[in-house]
Amino acid sequence: MAVLTCRGLTKKFGSTVALDGVDITVEPGRVVGLLGPNGSGKTTLIKLANGLLTPGAGEILIDGKKPGVETKRMVSYLPERACLPDWMTAEGLMGFYSDFYADFDRDAAAGILSRLSIEGKQKIKHMSKGTREKVQLIMVMSRRAKLYLLDEPIGGVDPAARDLILDTIISNYNPEASVVISTHLIADVEKVLDDVIFISHGKIMLAAPADDVREQRGKSVDEVFREVFRC
Amino acid sequence: MEWRFDSGAAIYAQMVARIKEAIASGALAPGARLPAVRELALEAGVNPNTAQRALAELEREGLIYAVRTSGRFVTEDEGAIETVRRELADARAEGFITAMAALGYTGDGLEAFLKDYIRKKEE
Numbered sequence: 001m002a003v004l005t006c007r008g009l010t011k012k013f014g015s016t017v018a019l020d021g022v023d024i025t026v027e028p029g030r031v032v033g034l035l036g037p038n039g040s041g042k043t044t045l046i047k048l049a050n051g052l053l054t055p056g057a058g059e060i061l062i063d064g065k066k067p068g069v070e071t072k073r074m075v076s077y078l079p080e081r082a083c084l085p086d087w088m089t090a091e092g093l094m095g096f097y098s099d100f101y102a103d104f105d106r107d108a109a110a111g112i113l114s115r116l117s118i119e120g121k122q123k124i125k126h127m128s129k130g131t132r133e134k135v136q137l138i139m140v141m142s143r144r145a146k147l148y149l150l151d152e153p154i155g156g157v158d159p160a161a162r163d164l165i166l167d168t169i170i171s172n173y174n175p176e177a178s179v180v181i182s183t184h185l186i187a188d189v190e191k192v193l194d195d196v197i198f199i200s201h202g203k204i205m206l207a208a209p210a211d212d213v214r215e216q217r218g219k220s221v222d223e224v225f226r227e228v229f230r231c
Numbered sequence: 232m233e234w235r236f237d238s239g240a241a242i243y244a245q246m247v248a249r250i251k252e253a254i255a256s257g258a259l260a261p262g263a264r265l266p267a268v269r270e271l272a273l274e275a276g277v278n279p280n281t282a283q284r285a286l287a288e289l290e291r292e293g294l295i296y297a298v299r300t301s302g303r304f305v306t307e308d309e310g311a312i313e314t315v316r317r318e319l320a321d322a323r324a325e326g327f328i329t330a331m332a333a334l335g336y337t338g339d340g341l342e343a344f345l346k347d348y349i350r351k352k353e354e
Contacts, residue, residue, distance in 0.1 A: 031278050163276070170272050173279045191242060192278045211241035211281070220238035 008058030020202040029175040036199035042182040076145035086125035109142035234275040246285035
């Protein structure tokens with residue numbers, strides 16, 4: 001069964017149409033790039049998948065179910081903005097995640113934190129912005145989830161951390177689970193993507209395997225993106 | 232192996248080409264063990280499905296073979312390796328001849344140029 005399905009998914013905010021009849025299927029074991037310029041509907045789509053917004057029309061299903069308590073068990077979500085309780089330490093945060101999520105792999109999280117020399121005793125509010133983002137990503141990726149929804153995971157971090165994020169996605173790979181990465185920094189993620197979805201003004205412009213796009217057009221996904229979305 | 236990818240071609244196809252090159256040049260010796268899918272994916276910084284696809288393609292072409300539980304190995308069939316070496320050499324010769332033709336060197340002229348160039352190099 002598809003991990004994520006959207007059928008005629010539509011969402012309006014007042015007179016602004018954020019998503020307009022979106023049809024998407026994400027199969028298990030795929031790493032999917034949700035690519036589009038600012039304001040194209042990427043975050044709206046991810047929020048709908050998390051049940052943070054409700055569809056205006058159409059439907060969105062996670063493993064065949066409507067977003068709710070059941071699906072939150074399966075979905076590991078990295079929001080656009082870091083939203084960690086900043087009075088906690090990194091260690092405290094691992095306890096917090098273990099309490100909330102049965103699928104949280106504490107050893108895996110502790111391993112990555114120590115590899116990055118992030119002090120477990122350090123409070124989140126004393127961390128730099130980049131470190132905070134890394135900590136949150138580590139928490140999200142250390143769940144053994146069925147669907148990872150990463151909203152702009154590489155926006156605020158340095159190139160070395162970007163490599164770490166991509167390495168984490170690769171080494172975490174599981175044929176049962178899917179990863180959806182929303183970003184406009186395509187060149188950085190291109191190599192790890194199975195499929196690409198181009199979204200613009202709430203409509204899907206292109207949905208295809210990344211290698212097919214490169215082969216058919218003789219260009220990188222990044223170059224195709226720049227063409228499709230030329231300003 | 233260091234991995235760099237250019238824009239125009241499928242990533243799995245570029246991985247296949249790189250590994251073929253290593254087999255033809257002997258950098259990957261006959262019978263040598265190849266990294267596992269996940270290792271290869273991490274090394275090249277690509278998605279495991281892509282690494283898997285590259286290995287499957289090499290297997291289909293008979294250049295590597297899988298042994299259950301112990302991994303994938305470079306073929307020991309010298310004939311198959313020779314064929315790849317030949318294919319790569321042909322492709323390179325083709326590129327060279329085209330580029331030289333653009334400069335006006337063709338047929339006997341090209342041959343004379345090459346002989347002369349090699350002789351000078353050897354001196």
